[in-house]
Amino acid sequence: MSWTEERIDTLKTMWEGGQTASQIAEALGGVSRNAVIGKAHRLGLQSRPSPVVSKEEARVAAEKASAAAAPAPVAAAAAPPPPPEPKPEPRPKPVAAAPVAPPPPPAPAVEADDEDEDDAPFAAEDATPAAPAPERAPQPILRSVGPGGFVRQAPGEQQPPIAPAPPRRLVPARTAPEYADKTSLLDLNDKICKWPLGHPGEPDFHFCGEKVNPGFPYCVTHCGHAYQAQLPRRDRRAPPLPFGGPRMR
């Protein structure tokens, strides 16, 4: 497999969307997790919260601490003085704020049967996210309603929610005329609503595409769907199963 533009684009989108390298690799197919990571780095994609980064952070923190304690000739153990020396950071790692999607469906996984070049190339140019969404959505409330209409479970109760759409295969936006103006996966960026409409695998599956409610991954309307106050148990109705339960391989 080679890194075609589509595949690179998918990689970027998913990577920036907070998908794990494994998921991306699986979605792309024909590549390993390592390949994805390697490619992502070569593309200059900023790393997301990595387990190993914490080591770096720890080291930097340690440096900072020692630097703070060292500069003052004698004040070593005594008082924690102000950070006098900025210390030229060897690693200007931004360590962007965790971009992981808040509560609902983080990833649109789509299953497709076969992909072939369509008549029209999808107009997924250089989606320039620009703003890396510095703000972390303030973990809203407990209950959310998924796109399928099912009610998500609160932290304490029952079993964990159905795994969020394990991406099997991304359909790189087949832009047929009927839904040429629909928002495809590749059209997603930080500014538009990522609320999925329809179901993955269906031909017209797409995303809301409205302007987002700032700080959230969805538009105001869909934030209203995604973030709802907890209801007392007795007042709740059994969640209707969306589409036949979890999708399996």
Added chain:
DNA sequence: CCCTGATTCGC
């Protein structure tokens, strides 16, 4: 063990 991403290095 599993997972994660980062890095290295031979190709």
Added chain:
DNA sequence: GCGAATCAGG
């Protein structure tokens, strides 16, 4: 440029 091997944290 690519990605397996390796490393290292959770």
